[in-house]
Amino acid sequence: MISVRGLxxxxxxxxxxxxxxxxxxxxxxxxIIGPSGTGKSTLLRTLNFLEQPDAGTIxxxxxxxxxxxxxSADIKKLRLHTAFVFQNYALFANRTAxxxxxxxxxxxxxxxKKDALKRASEILSEIGLSDKADAYPAALSGGQQQRVGIGxxxxxxxxxxxxxxPTSALDPEWVEEVLQLMGKVAAAxxxxxxxxxxxxxxxDIADRVLFMEGGRxxxxxxxxxxxxxxxxxxxxxFLRKLL
Amino acid sequence: xxPLDFDYMLSILPVLLKYLPLTMGMASISMxxxxxxxxxxxxxxxxxxxxxxxxxxxFISFFRGTPLLVQxxxxxxGLPQIFTSLTALDGVSAAIIGLTLHFSAYMAxxxxxxxxxxxxxxWEAARSIGMSEGQMMRRIILPQAARVAAPTLVNYFxxxxxxxxxxxxxxxxxxxxxxxxxxxxSFLYFESFILVALIYWVIVEILSHIQKVLEQRLGKAVAR
Numbered sequence: 001m002i003s004v005r006g007l008x009x010x011x012x013x014x015x016x017x018x019x020x021x022x023x024x025x026x027x028x029x030x031x032i033i034g035p036s037g038t039g040k041s042t043l044l045r046t047l048n049f050l051e052q053p054d055a056g057t058i059x060x061x062x063x064x065x066x067x068x069x070x071x072s073a074d075i076k077k078l079r080l081h082t083a084f085v086f087q088n089y090a091l092f093a094n095r096t097a098x099x100x101x102x103x104x105x106x107x108x109x110x111x112x113k114k115d116a117l118k119r120a121s122e123i124l125s126e127i128g129l130s131d132k133a134d135a136y137p138a139a140l141s142g143g144q145q146q147r148v149g150i151g152x153x154x155x156x157x158x159x160x161x162x163x164x165x166p167t168s169a170l171d172p173e174w175v176e177e178v179l180q181l182m183g184k185v186a187a188a189x190x191x192x193x194x195x196x197x198x199x200x201x202x203x204d205i206a207d208r209v210l211f212m213e214g215g216r217x218x219x220x221x222x223x224x225x226x227x228x229x230x231x232x233x234x235x236x237x238f239l240r241k242l243l
Numbered sequence: 244x245x246p247l248d249f250d251y252m253l254s255i256l257p258v259l260l261k262y263l264p265l266t267m268g269m270a271s272i273s274m275x276x277x278x279x280x281x282x283x284x285x286x287x288x289x290x291x292x293x294x295x296x297x298x299x300x301x302f303i304s305f306f307r308g309t310p311l312l313v314q315x316x317x318x319x320x321g322l323p324q325i326f327t328s329l330t331a332l333d334g335v336s337a338a339i340i341g342l343t344l345h346f347s348a349y350m351a352x353x354x355x356x357x358x359x360x361x362x363x364x365x366w367e368a369a370r371s372i373g374m375s376e377g378q379m380m381r382r383i384i385l386p387q388a389a390r391v392a393a394p395t396l397v398n399y400f401x402x403x404x405x406x407x408x409x410x411x412x413x414x415x416x417x418x419x420x421x422x423x424x425x426x427x428x429s430f431l432y433f434e435s436f437i438l439v440a441l442i443y444w445v446i447v448e449i450l451s452h453i454q455k456v457l458e459q460r461l462g463k464a465v466a467r
Contacts, residue, residue, distance in 0.1 A: 083371070084371035086367065
């Protein structure tokens with residue numbers, strides 16, 4: 001189980017995360033919704049230490065990290081437990097699609113290059129991009145790039161995949177293929193924490209929906225409850241604007 | 244106006260070309276050393292490693308802020324007076340050290356700018372999968388920065404080749420030194436120096452061509 005306790009983060013005195021407590025069960029798919037600037041992305045980024053949190057603890061089973069005193073070895077362990085899917089794909093521009101997926105296996109997890117490329121090739125076939133194995137990111141469409149981004153996260157075999165607005169940077173024509181792939185990954189009971197503005201998608205795949213406001217989790221529950229019978233007035237107002 | 248003595252030019256061409264390996268050798272060794280040093284300094288500056296960062300700033304400031312000729316004289320004539328163990332420093336070594344340090348300072352700033360020009364997302368993706376800073380630099384950031392920096396670095400190499408001619412002031416008989424000797428013997432200064440100018444020019448033109456090919460190869464990752 002993954003446990004987050006009292007996670008805090010400020011930028012220049014502005015509190016972005018105001019004490020986040022969160023338990024995530026294995027196989028649980030959690031979607032985070034909420035207005036812009038309420039710390040949704042920051043929460044994901046602190047869980048991977050792309051942003052250094054100010055205070056709190058993050059635990060993966062027996063690994064417990066006090067974020068304020070995390071060593072670089074702690075941070076590396078944490079990163080090996082997590083995988084990140086970026087809004088802007090963030091594929092390595094100097095690596096082909098296949099190499100992008102193999103890179104982490106080979107360099108960080110110490111796989112032989114041959115094995116890493118073979119695993120990457122299997123994943124490419126799962127995400128339906130076998131024919132693009134040797135293409136560099138610049139030669140792929142946004143949707144294809146994001147699918148490789150998801151493939152890279154799948155390769156990590158991580159305990160938790162952090163997904164930051166995977167379709168926000170996409171042209172509308174590519175959104176569906178990315179959501180479909182996300183659905184496929186979710187269907188395999190991969191533990192995921194997803195920030196998205198795609199409410200229909202959230203309703204379809206989430207076991208639990210978190211509503212964040214002002215750097216806190218204000219309300220959470222199963223999607224039927226959150227979308228149909230919200231309690232918090234701020235959540236009601238947020239949903240009214242969207243639907 | 245007297246006509247040019249082409250026969251003389253043809254006769255000293257093979258003599259001068261014998262010194263081309265020394266000129267290109269000094270330039271190549273200096274360039275390789277400068278590439279290594281400038282990458283190191285650039286990474287120190289980008290990662291803002293304490294103390295080393297301050298030292299790097301002083302290094303860059305000094306070697307960009309003083310003339311190359313002054314630096315060469317300082318290394319060859321000056322330093323051995325202070326550090327007596329350096330008396331064995333020959334002109335070629337002094338020139339290589341001077342050229343290396345001088346061009347490192349310029350190249351470090353170009354490489355630093357190129358590194359900072361690599362999109363933020365590349366750094367984040369590398370860190371997110373658990374790469375160390377060293378792995379990230381070597382595998383992801385520097386190769387992408389190289390593509391941006393390559394044209395500038397070739398320009399510095401061109402400048403470096405021409406700057407080896409200053410080694411003749413340290414008593415090194417390289418291309419320029421050899422020309423000077425020939426000219427002093429024949430008094431045909433115009434013929435001698437126009438010939439050596441042409442030799443430098445041809446080398447630079449060949450390099451410019453290589454530069455174009457290099458850019459195309461490094462650009463393959465971004466080509467559609």
